Amino acid sequence: MSQRSAIKAAYWRGFRHGLPFLLVIAPFGLLFGVAATKAGMDLAQVMGFSGLVIAGAAQFTALQLMGDHAPVVLILAASLAVNLRMAMYSAALSPHLGRASVWQKALVAYFLLDQSYALAANEYETRPQMTRAEKLLYFAGACTPVCPLWFVATLAGALAGAAIPPEFALDFAVPITFLAMIGPALRSLAHVAAAVVSVVGALALSFLPSGVGLMIAALVAMVTGAQVELWVNRRKGALL
Amino acid sequence: MSGYSDAVIWGIIVALGIGTFALRYSFLGFLGDRHLPEWALRYLRYTPVAVLPGLVAPLVVWPAATDGQLDPARLIAAAAALTVGIATRNTLWAIVGGLTALYLALWGIG
Numbered sequence: 260m261s262q263r264s265a266i267k268a269a270y271w272r273g274f275r276h277g278l279p280f281l282l283v284i285a286p287f288g289l290l291f292g293v294a295a296t297k298a299g300m301d302l303a304q305v306m307g308f309s310g311l312v313i314a315g316a317a318q319f320t321a322l323q324l325m326g327d328h329a330p331v332v333l334i335l336a337a338s339l340a341v342n343l344r345m346a347m348y349s350a351a352l353s354p355h356l357g358r359a360s361v362w363q364k365a366l367v368a369y370f371l372l373d374q375s376y377a378l379a380a381n382e383y384e385t386r387p388q389m390t391r392a393e394k395l396l397y398f399a400g401a402c403t404p405v406c407p408l409w410f411v412a413t414l415a416g417a418l419a420g421a422a423i424p425p426e427f428a429l430d431f432a433v434p435i436t437f438l439a440m441i442g443p444a445l446r447s448l449a450h451v452a453a454a455v456v457s458v459v460g461a462l463a464l465s466f467l468p469s470g471v472g473l474m475i476a477a478l479v480a481m482v483t484g485a486q487v488e489l490w491v492n493r494r495k496g497a498l499l
Numbered sequence: 500m501s502g503y504s505d506a507v508i509w510g511i512i513v514a515l516g517i518g519t520f521a522l523r524y525s526f527l528g529f530l531g532d533r534h535l536p537e538w539a540l541r542y543l544r545y546t547p548v549a550v551l552p553g554l555v556a557p558l559v560v561w562p563a564a565t566d567g568q569l570d571p572a573r574l575i576a577a578a579a580a581l582t583v584g585i586a587t588r589n590t591l592w593a594i595v596g597g598l599t600a601l602y603l604a605l606w607g608i609g
Binding site: 282283286300301304307308311312313314316317318320321323325326328331334335337338339340341342343344345346347348349350352353356357358361364365367368369371425428430431432433434435436437438439440441442443444445449450453454455456457458460461462465472473476477478480481482483484485488489 | 543547573577587597602
């Protein structure tokens with residue numbers, strides 16, 4: 260296969276692999292548009308969020324804390340903490356794309372979502388013989404269906420949001436969205452331990468100014484997760 | 500949005516945008532093709548499960564729509580979303596399960 264057609268094939272393979280995620284992105288974007296509009300943001304602000312941040316969980320986190328009138332510093336700290344996993348994705352992709360040009364890496368970084376990362380990491384692992392150009396084009400292909408839909412779905416949600424009556428209990432769509440992200444993330448005992456500490460800590464510290472208790476609970480939970488992982492590994496080692 | 504001026508809201512949006520981009524670009528941009536130490540990855544692994552559950556717990560136990568009163572319908576919906584998410588490992592199905600349970604419970608309990 261010529262270099263040109265191999266690159267083309269990589270792009271379309273990424274595109275095909277990205278298609279199923281349309282089903283996840285559309286309702287997510289829609290819900291954010293609705294929730295942000297209900298919270299009183301204007302259309303430009305809602306779209307600004309989805310355009311500049313493109314990170315659902317962090318956007319919902321910011322929205323929720325703004326609803327609680329939390330101080331700006333804590334809104335930023337909590338939302339960026341939710342996004343710390345992006346740094347992990349960035350580290351995981353750097354052996355593959357670290358030598359690409361600055362603007363290529365900037366584009367990859369801008370579109371680095373849970374979905375595009377998961378697809379790319381899996382593909383680069385499965386096909387280690389891919390050239391860097393093929394890897395970049397695969398990533399671009401995976402982003403082509405997913406990323407524009409995030410903006411369109413947000414816009415649709417923002418426009419429809421005002422028309423949805425309170426009987427639909429969309430106030431609770433946000434907690435459900437969070438819980439729906441937490442369930443699949445409980446991959447190991449360490450993840451469960453971190454989640455439990457986070458819940459207990461946040462509830463117990465809820466008398467503190469909004470956002471403060473959450474930050475403390477999250478830090479303790481993060482350390483808990485890391486320590487439980489070490490403990491489980493030691494036990495496994497001892498048993499073998 | 501109550502409590503924040505337009506300028507502050509835009510400030511939050513822009514700061515979050517820049518911060519998120521910096522996190523995404525961080526290692527890709529500056530690490531080259533080297534690897535991150537294992538202890539750092541270990542902490543990064545647990546950030547989502549350390550933040551999101553603590554964020555959602557008060558919303559479930561003290562919902563704003565019922566003025567902070569524990570609400571059976573919303574509690575059932577929360578349990579359904581979490582259970583479906585754990586069982587299917589799929590966020591979309593968990594959202595569908597949670598919303599279905601919410602409407603069934605609101606309709607059934609009234």
